[in-house]
Amino acid sequence: xxxxxxxxxxxxxxxxxxxxxxxxxxxxxxxxxxxxxxxxxxxxxxxxxxxxxxxxxxxxxxxxxxxxxxxxxxxxxxxxxxxxxxxxxxxxxxxxxxxxxxxxxxxxxxxxxxxxxxxxxxxxxxxxxxxxxxxxxxxxxxxxxxxxxxxxxxxxxxxxxxxxxxxxxxxxxxxxxxxxxxxxxxxxxxxxxxxxxxxxxxxxxxxxxxxxxxxxxxxxxxxxxxxxxxxxxxxxxxxxxxxxxxxxxxxxxxxxxxxxxxxxxxxxxxxxxxxxxxxxxxxx
Numbered sequence: 001x002x003x004x005x006x007x008x009x010x011x012x013x014x015x016x017x018x019x020x021x022x023x024x025x026x027x028x029x030x031x032x033x034x035x036x037x038x039x040x041x042x043x044x045x046x047x048x049x050x051x052x053x054x055x056x057x058x059x060x061x062x063x064x065x066x067x068x069x070x071x072x073x074x075x076x077x078x079x080x081x082x083x084x085x086x087x088x089x090x091x092x093x094x095x096x097x098x099x100x101x102x103x104x105x106x107x108x109x110x111x112x113x114x115x116x117x118x119x120x121x122x123x124x125x126x127x128x129x130x131x132x133x134x135x136x137x138x139x140x141x142x143x144x145x146x147x148x149x150x151x152x153x154x155x156x157x158x159x160x161x162x163x164x165x166x167x168x169x170x171x172x173x174x175x176x177x178x179x180x181x182x183x184x185x186x187x188x189x190x191x192x193x194x195x196x197x198x199x200x201x202x203x204x205x206x207x208x209x210x211x212x213x214x215x216x217x218x219x220x221x222x223x224x225x226x227x228x229x230x231x232x233x234x235x236x237x238x239x240x241x242x243x244x245x246x247x248x249x250x251x252x253x254x255x256x257x258x259x260x261x262x263x264x265x266x267x268x269x270x271x272x273x274x275x276x277x278x279x280x281x282x283x284x
Contacts, residue, residue: 242265
């Protein structure tokens with residue numbers, strides 16, 4: 001647990017620096033998962049997840065100077081600086097005061113005003129309920145099929161997904177620190193059109209490769225690289241490439257924490273975006 005707390009601190013600092021330098025998407029998720037063993041090779045997963053995506057936005061309207069009024073913001077004092085006219089009774093020139101690097105006003109040090117423009121925190125949220133059937137054909141070959149229902153307060157979305165999971169290093173038994181998985185998934189997603197009773201269906205094909213490194217018994221790092229392929233007007237094309245690095249920690253078997261960083265690059269456009277995530281899930 002101490003190693004995870006240290007990694008969380010480093011992740012938090014990294015996120016802060018990233019947010020300071022550029023716009024980065026943030027995602028926080030909480031979930032519950034229950035697995036039913038149907039047989040030695042078959043299992044059913046039921047999952048409920050709640051996700052939040054905070055978005056910071058400056059509050060700029062007719063009340064934008066509300067916090068600038070005296071008494072509502074403790075520092076700095078309004079008396080520390082004059083504007084453009086040298087209208088006091090001393091012998092100095094107020095216009096020669098430096099921008100926070102020295103100078104005095106009425107014999108008192110000048111203090112730069114803080115950026116006290118209000119900031120709003122907008123929270124986009126969504127819930128996802130899903131059921132997934134897992135089949136282990138061999139130790140090195142698995143398949144999954146599932147259905148998910150997603151709702152964000154405005155619209156509902158239905159998804160059906162099927163995936164093949166091939167792990168070449170598992171042809172031989174035994175535990176190893178490094179594991180490789182080659183996965184190909186097909187997904188169809190239906191979204192209700194605005195002001196219409198019809199559904200819009202999108203089709204995606206996502207091949208990817210995952211590398212998993214077991215640091216300790218309860219600590220793993222996963223590096224995933226995948227392409228996202230879509231059918232658009234009868235034409236299939238790969239439109240983006242995603243790379244994810246996840247730090248997973250299992251606490252007392254049932255509690256799972258994950259810190260994640262994602263880099264997404266559009267193939268058809270020169271556009272790169274980043275995202276960071278913090279997740280928690282209880283498994284039964």
